[in-house]
Amino acid sequence: MTVKELHRAPSLAKLYPRAVLGGLRKAGGETLPDTEYVYAGVSADPGHVAAYNRICGFRLTDELPVTYPHILAFPLQVALLSEPEFPFPLLGMVHVANRITLHRPLRLGEELTLRVRAERLRTHDKGTEFDVVTEVVTGGETVWTDVSTYLRRGAGAGSGGGKTSLAPPSAGAIWWVPGDIGRRYAEVSGDRNPIHLHPLTARMFGFRGAIAHGMWTKARCLAAFEGRLPGAYTVDVRFKLPVLLPSRVGFTSWRADAGWAFELWHASRPKPHLAGTITTP
Known part of the structure; x- marks a missing residue:
């Protein structure tokens, strides 16, 4: 594997135009680049963490939210997915x-090393899937791991999760998701995918309007568990139908054998947005 050691975070302002241009020429492929990005000496900025916490619903403490390192590594992920040899366009x-x-x-003040790579290219009934793996290392120890699974739709693939006849479960909480949450989350995350920013740009990619970031919905759900989770666990989420902005959503959770299970639904229609589990070692 080729290791690319970085001395500063990649510039998202430069990467997004490259991603758009790359999308015009990429036609798919059968292999992922054998490359790992490594960025050492990273520490979280307290002001940025506080802004992230407010948008996602976490309390203000010196402990990083479990989803926050994903934000630290996001520029490396975009850099990897924008590589000329990457087989699929980012957008x-x-x-x-x-x-x-x-x-x-x-915790705040810890010096971290970020490692990002892509692996497990595989076929899917709607196209092709692969994983982007991110690791956080400190003191020679891997302390946090993130596996994001992406789908590149193939010819004839459907546009979403399809219709469902399920009835939504009784919600433990109803949340209002404002129309500007995509832009606000983009400011702290750097994820300025046009599907999240404005109805007009979202329609260019086949959506009826702007949609919430999946990682915001995951973070918002996890904020509801604060004070109830141990110091080590795995949280696994499947993103289902997008949250169209603005929306009212229903959150529900229940005890499972190995920890917790939770779901996010449209507040008044049988439309599942997210399903997840929290398991302990």
Whole structure:
């Protein structure tokens, strides 16, 4: 594997135009680049963490939210997916799942090393899937791992999760998701995918309007568990139908054998947005 050691975070302002141009020439492929990006000496900025916490619903503490390292590594992920040899264009890929394993709490002031690579290219009934794996290392120990699964739709693939006849479960909480949450989350995350920013740009990619970021919905759900989770666990989420902005959503959770299970639904229609589990070692 080729290791690319970085001395500063990649510039998203430069990467997004490259991603758009790359999408015009990429036609798919059968292999992922054998490359790993490594960025050492990273520490979280307290002001940025506080802004992230407010948008996602976490309390303000010196402990990093379990989803926050995904934000730190996001520029490396975009850089990898924008490489000329990457077989698929960045725009148009669908984030279908995310699994985070926290081995111990991470705190403000810790110096971290980020490692990002892509692996497990595989066929799917709607196209092709692959994983982007991110690791956080400190003191020679891997303390946090993130596996984001992306789908590149193939010819004839459907546009979403399809219709469902399920009835939504009784919600433990109803949340209002404002129309500007995509833009607000983009400011702290750097994820300025046009499907999240404005109805007009979202319609260019086949959506009826702007949709919430999947990682915001995951973070918002996990904020509801604060004070109830141990210092080490795995949270695994499948993103289902998108949250169209603005929306009212229903959150429900229940005890499972190995921890917790939770779901996010449209507040008044049988439309599942997210399903997840939290398991302990």
